[in-house]
Amino acid sequence: MAEFDLVMYEEEFRRIDEELQKLYQQANAKVLFLVDKNGQLIASAGDTHNIDTTALASLTAGNIAATGGIARLLGEREFTILFHEGEKDNIQISLIGQRVILVVIFDQRSSLGLVRLRVKKASESLTRIFDEIASKAEKEKAEGRLDESPFAEISDEDIDNLFR
Amino acid sequence: MSFINYSSREINCKIVYYGPGLCGKTTNLQYIYRRTNPEQKGKLISLATETERTLFFDFLPLALGDIKGFRVRFHLYTVPGQVFYAASRKLILKGVDGVVFVADSQIERMEANMESFEDLKINLAEQGYELEKLPFTIQHNKRDLPNVAPVEQMNAILNPNGIQSFEAVAMTGQGVFETLKSVAKQVLFELKKHY
Numbered sequence: 110m111a112e113f114d115l116v117m118y119e120e121e122f123r124r125i126d127e128e129l130q131k132l133y134q135q136a137n138a139k140v141l142f143l144v145d146k147n148g149q150l151i152a153s154a155g156d157t158h159n160i161d162t163t164a165l166a167s168l169t170a171g172n173i174a175a176t177g178g179i180a181r182l183l184g185e186r187e188f189t190i191l192f193h194e195g196e197k198d199n200i201q202i203s204l205i206g207q208r209v210i211l212v213v214i215f216d217q218r219s220s221l222g223l224v225r226l227r228v229k230k231a232s233e234s235l236t237r238i239f240d241e242i243a244s245k246a247e248k249e250k251a252e253g254r255l256d257e258s259p260f261a262e263i264s265d266e267d268i269d270n271l272f273r
Numbered sequence: 274m275s276f277i278n279y280s281s282r283e284i285n286c287k288i289v290y291y292g293p294g295l296c297g298k299t300t301n302l303q304y305i306y307r308r309t310n311p312e313q314k315g316k317l318i319s320l321a322t323e324t325e326r327t328l329f330f331d332f333l334p335l336a337l338g339d340i341k342g343f344r345v346r347f348h349l350y351t352v353p354g355q356v357f358y359a360a361s362r363k364l365i366l367k368g369v370d371g372v373v374f375v376a377d378s379q380i381e382r383m384e385a386n387m388e389s390f391e392d393l394k395i396n397l398a399e400q401g402y403e404l405e406k407l408p409f410t411i412q413h414n415k416r417d418l419p420n421v422a423p424v425e426q427m428n429a430i431l432n433p434n435g436i437q438s439f440e441a442v443a444m445t446g447q448g449v450f451e452t453l454k455s456v457a458k459q460v461l462f463e464l465k466k467h468y
């Protein structure tokens with residue numbers, strides 16, 4: 110495979126969640142999302158009830174991918190921040206450690222300056238956590254942690270059941 | 274690149290429908306969307322032009338059920354088929370776990386099929402994938418039309434390794450779930466190899 114699969118365990122998830130909650134408070138944000146570059150939602154903070162998070166994750170990743178494509182055409186490595194201004198809500202999308210996408214939705218109770226500042230701080234912590242996840246995955250792959258895998262026993266029948 | 278989350282007990286896998294323009298990729302997703310229970314699917318998102326041609330991608334998230342206590346989610350994407358959207362197609366292939374090649378069975382579309390198939394191989398290679406090593410299924414679509422090429426002939430061109438292929442009429446749904454199931458099965462067995 111070209112890239113490592115992203116494997117997330119309870120412990121890392123808790124640390125990521127803590128970072129997001131902290132950022133949520135400090136940036137006065139409405140909602141936060143963390144999305145992987147392939148469009149899968151990793152975690153969120155704030156009131157996500159009225160938001161289709163799956164669709165948002167996929168479209169955000171598409172947005173970042175398209176912007177990255179434009180960057181390369183212009184000889185930039187990547188644009189790390191996108192900002193969209195709406196009538197009520199604004200959205201800032203930033204790339205963290207080349208790996209994951211952080212989406213911050215905020216309104217007039219916050220400001221772009223504050224959001225940028227707090228996101229910068231949180232990025233550093235999140236980058237560290239994702240670096241650790243990646244090296245852990247690499248190590249486990251090398252050691253062939255096959256015996257304890259929940260998928261080692263997948264059968265034809267399991268898959269047939271999905272398509273009932 | 275599947276995403277396995279032990280915390281929420283979910284597995285996410287990305288499946289991309291590839292093929293020449295107008296071969297029926299979007300129609301596959303629309304049929305799957307119509308025939309899936311509301312609690313098993315998210316919105317079908319289509320980034321399309323005003324004339325309903327796919328501009329960037331279609332996206333359909335499916336959660337068909339559980340395996341070994343893990344919620345299995347498939348994220349289905351289609352690519353825009355027209356030649357000039359090459360850059361977008363590359364982006365959508367990023368992190369793909371399985372590919373469905375939808376071929377248009379009409380004789381006059383054979384050249385377009387071949388061109389798209391070569392394009393797929395090149396774009397995968399650019400990202401370090403080999404088609405031969407990736408979960409992959411071929412669907413021969415539009416079998417209802419009068420001017421179709423024999424399946425054997427299409428397989429000879431598009432399926433040199435003789436993998437299982439499916440005849441389909443995506444408009445009526447014939448072969449649509451069979452195709453999805455085939456690629457999904459390969460994707461899940463791939464997980465079994467690695468985890």
Ligand SMILES: Nc1nc2c(ncn2[C@@H]2O[C@H](COP(=O)(O)OP(=O)(O)O)[C@@H](O)[C@H]2O)c(=O)[nH]1
Pocket residue numbers: 292293294295296297298299300301325327351354414415416417418441442443444445
């Ligand atoms: N006759 C016939 N038409 C089909 C079939 N599948 C799709 N179409 C039609 O082909 C056209 C293009 O389909 P679409 O799904 O948009 O193609 P895409 O470019 O691959 O996404 C539409 O008018 C569909 O209704 C099929 O199995 N038989």
Ligand SMILES: [Mg+2]
Pocket residue numbers: 298299300326327351352353354
């Ligand atoms: Mg389409």
